[in-house]
Amino acid sequence: MSFSLLSKKERQAIKEIWPLLGISLFSLWWPVFLGTLALGASIGLAAVSAWLIARASQMPPVMYLTVAVTSVRALGISKALFRYIERLVSHRIALKGVVNLRANLYEKLSGLRSDRVAGLHKGQLLGRATADVDALGDLIVRVLQPIMVAFVTAVLTCGALAFLYWPAALILLATLLFSIFGSLVLSARSNRKAVTATLLGEEKIASLTSNLLIDQAQVRALGQEEAIWAQISEVEGIHKNAINQAAKTSALGATIDNLGLALAILGCVLAGGYGVTSGTLSFVGYAVVVLTPLAAFEGTAQLPMAAAALVRSGGSAVRILELIEGPAEPESKTPLALDQTELIASDLSAAWIPGKPIFNNLSLELKPGKKIAIVGPSGIGKTTLLLCLAGMLPAEDGQLSLGGVDPWLLTDSERAKLLTLTPEDAHIFQTSVFENLRVANRDLSEEDAEKLLRQVHLGSWLDSAPAGLSTELTQGATNISGGERRRILLARALASPAPLLLLDEPAEHLDPTTADSIMRDLFSLSDRGILVVSHRLSALEDADEVIVIDKPEAGLSHAGSRDSIPATIVFRGSFEAALSDPFVSSVLEKEETHV
Incomplete structure (x- = not known):
């Protein structure tokens, strides 16, 4: 004993x-x-x-x-x-x-x-x-x-x-x-x-x-x-x-x-x-x-x-x-070619649990000037896809390269030079509005910060704020609305010097008119490669490519369980062609009903 x-x-x-x-x-x-x-x-x-x-x-x-x-x-x-x-x-x-x-x-x-x-x-x-x-x-x-x-x-x-x-x-x-x-x-x-x-x-x-x-x-x-x-x-x-x-x-x-x-x-x-x-x-x-x-x-x-x-x-x-416990991020692994700014995925799959992929066979190419919209039902794996594309989750199968290198083999600072990810639950810090924007770019000036806020339709809010850019945001961003929070996060993403932006629901919690206007402004940026995950589809007509992710019906008929089937691309093409997709058309009908 x-x-x-x-x-x-x-x-x-x-x-x-x-x-x-x-x-x-x-x-x-x-x-x-x-x-x-x-x-x-x-x-x-x-x-x-x-x-x-x-x-x-x-x-x-x-x-x-x-x-x-x-x-x-x-x-x-x-x-x-x-x-x-x-x-x-x-x-x-x-x-x-x-x-x-x-x-x-x-x-x-x-x-x-x-x-x-x-x-x-x-x-x-x-x-x-x-x-x-x-x-x-x-x-x-x-x-x-x-x-x-x-x-x-x-x-x-x-x-x-x-x-x-x-x-x-x-x-x-x-x-x-x-x-x-x-x-x-x-x-x-x-x-x-x-x-x-x-x-x-x-x-x-x-x-x-x-x-x-x-x-x-x-x-x-x-x-x-x-x-x-x-x-x-x-x-x-x-x-x-x-x-x-x-x-x-x-x-x-x-x-x-x-x-x-x-x-x-x-x-x-x-x-x-x-x-x-x-x-x-x-x-x-x-x-x-x-x-x-x-x-x-x-x-x-x-x-x-x-x-x-x-x-x-x-x-x-x-x-x-x-x-x-667990493996740490390596200090430096692979030299990064900053002149290569493409994000290329080929037959990509990712999983939180080995052997149980959330999605598979996904291919896309994002480069400066190209605008891609990814849509699909809630819980289908769109956020997991963004994490994988950003190098925050290793690919289980397929190939992924950022600047000619697998982003998983790059350090955080190296990835940030080419790509910025703004997740849906990105953090708002308990400091001023200006400092929250400088998180993405320490060299950001107050003039540029104000331009970015007005670009995301926060001009009137900024003018009415008690201290302008110096207005303090509380812990948890409780002194601003959900829509204002999303637009501040979007302004932070735009403040980043990275040529590629991955945005998760940038127009969430906004009224339809403002949401559509912001999405159109995003797609008008000629120098940025933008990949947007969005539930709102009516403003995606300016996207170069629309990708619909869903569970394949053929797999469902054999497996019997929707949760056990990984998602995949069920449609890709222009917005006009996407109108023929059942999921896209049904969502658009609901949006028109609620406008």
Whole structure:
């Protein structure tokens, strides 16, 4: 039977994650030292108080008690003072570690391969970057420090008590070690299942709530709001039960600690009584021997919670390591020919799960001056196609080249020289409008920024904005509408010097007239190669090529399941020719109905 508090996987994960905290183990000795002083003052207070009460009962001259009275006052003040300083120091170190870990975590994520990051769920990322990181901060304050303080104080207390009466010191040492090891091992083992369930519940709740809040419009449109609320209620019930179970199992560790305290007092009473009758221990010393264990076990009372926090920290370390593990983006792989600006796909297929392609047999050619529109039903794989074309998702089959090189073999900075992707959920930063545009081009001037905003029909909005280009956008872009957000993102894409633009729903959340006008303006740009994914088709008449992606009906008749069939090109040609496609004509009829 192994008495290790953590599994081998958890120990290895903590070992690998610890450097990301940016904290040396040596720095922990300072809060341990202060914690030992605070607990030592508490034990000293109990011992001196016991001596004072017992000695005072003998009615000696008051001068004999002066030092003890002063010591009681000094130890009482010292206990609170050292505890306060210890909390300041330990939490400063822990919070510093949390900040460092979170920053290093984001840096690690930014260096991972694009498909690894794109495959992460927002709720999963949120849970591991917040709750799991905080749990590793608890490793310092609630795990390492209490355990080390308990050990150090136990040794020092028993050493000091040995000068008074060594049999009592041995009994106290044995019971303290029993309490330390017993409560740690029992609490860790009994808490493991409950803590694991709690961690999984927290991540599931974060995932569901992020779906509900971040994708609120889509959730309501699909009628999934009640279903998600039901899932949240179910998961919260399971999570609550896990928390209750963890509390019950923590009580087992507290029972071991109380048992150790009871054995210590009983042992000291018996051993001290023998010492008094044999003349080796005075009556006053007997009081000290019996009452000192009451304070000595103050440090071990924290260990059941420390064991639970240790198990949680181990699980969090494993989850964070799983998050950042994976191949990183290479620094430089293949020389890029900037004079070759074509994006060429031939019989391309891509998949999030190997062997299960989202689409296949897709071919296209995008170069400066050419305008391509891709249309298809929702969920068919258009966004996945954009990620693959942008080199953020490796092609499962076929060939793809950007500037004569597979974009998957280019670094982010190299790809950005030729191509810019603006996904539907691109981020709006909590800074000024101007700085949000400069994300795509650091050399952008205010004059050019204003021209771009007016080009995307935000001129009147800019004129009415309180600070013009310096207007601050809030976190999550809550102070602008969905249509304004889309147009700012479009202006950012146009600010990029890249000759090729991949745009996902650039006219979403706009009224039909504005949406059509913006699409026509995009297609009028003669120096840019533009590939647009759009649900709105009435403004695609200026596109050089319209590509319709859908599930092939022949495949459906054989497979029987629409989800199991990869999408492919079911039509390509001019807009006029696309009018004969059933999907295009049906969508156009709906658009005309809603105008």
